[in-house]
Amino acid sequence: MTEKSRHKLVIVAIIISTVPFLLLVPSPSLWGLTKSTALWGSSVAGYIGLSLLLWQFILGTRAISGLFFKDLAAKLKLHSWLGTYGIVIFLLHPLLILVAYAEPWQYVLVPSFKNGYESSVTWGRFALLAILLIWLTSAIVRGAISYRPWKYLHYLAYPVLFLSLQHVPDIGTSFKADAIQAYWICYVAITLLCVALRLRHVFGFDKLAYTISFNKQLSDSVHLLRLTPQKRAPGLRAGQYVYLQMGLKTEEHPFTVLDYSSDGDLLVAFKIYGRFTQKLALKLPGDTLLVDGPYGSFLQEPSVPPESVFIAGGIGVTPFVKRALEQPGHYLLYANRTRQSAVLRTVFKKALGNRYTDILSRQDGPLQAGEVSGRISSQIIEQLIPNAPSKHYFVCGPESFTQHVFQELLRLDVPPNQISLEAFSF
Numbered sequence: 001m002t003e004k005s006r007h008k009l010v011i012v013a014i015i016i017s018t019v020p021f022l023l024l025v026p027s028p029s030l031w032g033l034t035k036s037t038a039l040w041g042s043s044v045a046g047y048i049g050l051s052l053l054l055w056q057f058i059l060g061t062r063a064i065s066g067l068f069f070k071d072l073a074a075k076l077k078l079h080s081w082l083g084t085y086g087i088v089i090f091l092l093h094p095l096l097i098l099v100a101y102a103e104p105w106q107y108v109l110v111p112s113f114k115n116g117y118e119s120s121v122t123w124g125r126f127a128l129l130a131i132l133l134i135w136l137t138s139a140i141v142r143g144a145i146s147y148r149p150w151k152y153l154h155y156l157a158y159p160v161l162f163l164s165l166q167h168v169p170d171i172g173t174s175f176k177a178d179a180i181q182a183y184w185i186c187y188v189a190i191t192l193l194c195v196a197l198r199l200r201h202v203f204g205f206d207k208l209a210y211t212i213s214f215n216k217q218l219s220d221s222v223h224l225l226r227l228t229p230q231k232r233a234p235g236l237r238a239g240q241y242v243y244l245q246m247g248l249k250t251e252e253h254p255f256t257v258l259d260y261s262s263d264g265d266l267l268v269a270f271k272i273y274g275r276f277t278q279k280l281a282l283k284l285p286g287d288t289l290l291v292d293g294p295y296g297s298f299l300q301e302p303s304v305p306p307e308s309v310f311i312a313g314g315i316g317v318t319p320f321v322k323r324a325l326e327q328p329g330h331y332l333l334y335a336n337r338t339r340q341s342a343v344l345r346t347v348f349k350k351a352l353g354n355r356y357t358d359i360l361s362r363q364d365g366p367l368q369a370g371e372v373s374g375r376i377s378s379q380i381i382e383q384l385i386p387n388a389p390s391k392h393y394f395v396c397g398p399e400s401f402t403q404h405v406f407q408e409l410l411r412l413d414v415p416p417n418q419i420s421l422e423a424f425s426f
């Protein structure tokens, strides 16, 4: 099954698992602008919100969704789409409660433990406050928050799920219906299964141990790692990536496998950016790394036609190395600041000849053969690639780079279905 079909299947599963609440929640005694209609709407919205929350948990947790998806970027897009817009349904639940009982807005936000009923409502209030915080930091001000604080705030989704599951049987008026209870039991079972899969991942049961054979410095900021499997190796295809981890319960970061051998050794080239890559650069031969993967469908779908054009921004060259060297009919446009930062350029030049071009934005002095000065643009692509609009393009690098090149390719009238992008961030 292709990744696109898997994606569609999951969307269908989300709809099929969510829509029945419209039918299962007992209908109001009187339809219209009545208290019973508001309570019915509130129950339906609450259950659908809970269902979407569980789907977000499934899609946002690699240990679970990675068993089904290889293309994590696409399923993360679906996860964030549900998170951004699903909030509307989630919010309808408390809003309709306010309408039904004519309570002031503070009722749904201010915690109260004055009796058992109010305590149960308060689990829902906490869930609502946490959801609002996650939504604000992820959908509204994500750009202003750095990666790690954002990630830790996102972990609030775990208590939210459990608080919501606790809130429903305690006070849900529609919960008395057998069908709803059966559905709710399924949700609890699925949640527990997801938690078990997550714990399996945290304790490393789905990861492979590798020994570092070498850690070579290729340029000021780029290193090349060779990893040898301690027991078994994953089946890989060119362009896929793995998550590297320095020990259990530490951070995991994604890196493309630049090359791999038949006995399972992996080559990874990484650029030093922050905390993780700084530590990785200090690792020595003989040290162990944990590997999770492979993931990714870049350069797999659609299949790569002959004479495709690979466009790399800096370390974004890694997915192209194996294909460019083994199938030299392709073009490689490699964008860097200077010649020195274009790692492996001599290897590419030798293999690809005049199908390889360095695009250098800050190179001092005269240019050499096969070099172009400036930022990659539609004019540069048109100059370098014969019959440019008819080619297939594969673009990889930082998000801003892939988006810029995408716009330039559209300017050249390249159809969007001939352009595949891989951004080095999620």
Ligand SMILES: Cc1cc2nc3c(=O)[nH]c(=O)nc-3n(C[C@H](O)[C@H](O)[C@H](O)COP(=O)(O)OP(=O)(O)OC[C@H]3O[C@@H](n4cnc5c(N)ncnc54)[C@H](O)[C@@H]3O)c2cc1C
Binding pocket: 146, 147, 241, 252, 253, 254, 255, 256, 257, 269, 270, 271, 272, 273, 274, 275, 276, 277, 278, 315, 318, 319, 423, 424, 425, 426
């Ligand atoms: C699919 C994919 C393939 C990649 N392949 C390579 C490669 O071959 N070579 C290479 O040098 N870099 C690659 N990267 C980028 C690499 O993962 C980041 O540079 C690295 O995680 C930075 O971590 P840091 O702590 O050193 O830097 P930081 O400055 O702390 O992080 C920089 C940025 O990296 C991203 N990031 C950090 N942690 C994660 C994480 N766990 N999951 C997803 N994104 C994260 C975030 O966008 C963050 O803002 C790839 C990224 C992706 C998504």
